[in-house]
Amino acid sequence: MTRRGATKAVETGFGEGRLRIARSYLKAARLEVAMSGTGDIGNPAMSQIVNAAIAYADALTARFAGKINRADHAAVVKTMATRLEIAFLQRRPAGCGASSMRRTKLNTE
Template sequence: MARISTARTVDTDFWEGRLKQARAFQQAGENLVALANPGDNLSPAISNIVLAAIAYADAITAKHRQLVNTQDHGAAPRLLRDTLGNTLPGSQESRLRKLLSLKDSAQYGARPATLSQAQQQLADLQEFALWAEQQL
């Protein structure tokens, strides 16, 4: 069976815009976590954290292959692996998969995310972002 691609071709400077978006989403997530009180619903913070991770992955794949993932965000780690090969650390691939797994519950779920959950996801994003910036 043929593998259906969920990637699209982008211009050579597209990665710079996605990097700016990644940083903005990360900053928004950091701000929401910093201003939160125990008992607050931190799903919006986690949503921004996940969107930042997606944008960082897009920036890397756009810079190296002029491709970005579309529609199925769960396929983003596969495109990142296809782009970087064995230079993609397993820990970063796992971190990205974990963050992406939170997208639906953060954006469409009914249960609020806690401050401690948001702090943990933010720590994961910060590790991923630090690594991603080094790839760019």
């Protein structure tokens, strides 16, 4: 079976594991910076920072959306926006559709 799409569903505890990994990458980046000398190349520390950011994003989407972005790490914004929109739509009061919200905003301006 071939997976399709930019996201992958994950189990409940996946986010906690990714959070631990993210913290480890951040710690490694801080150590790399602390140990570097004047004139050293910053690429190793930057690699750790990028990996930490990806792992933090995975932890966030795993926790709140139940999925992670597989290849397109920039898609984390879309994944979270979709999840937040779903959460909003599930919790809004009856009669508060998008069109009525637009009318209300226009009337208050």
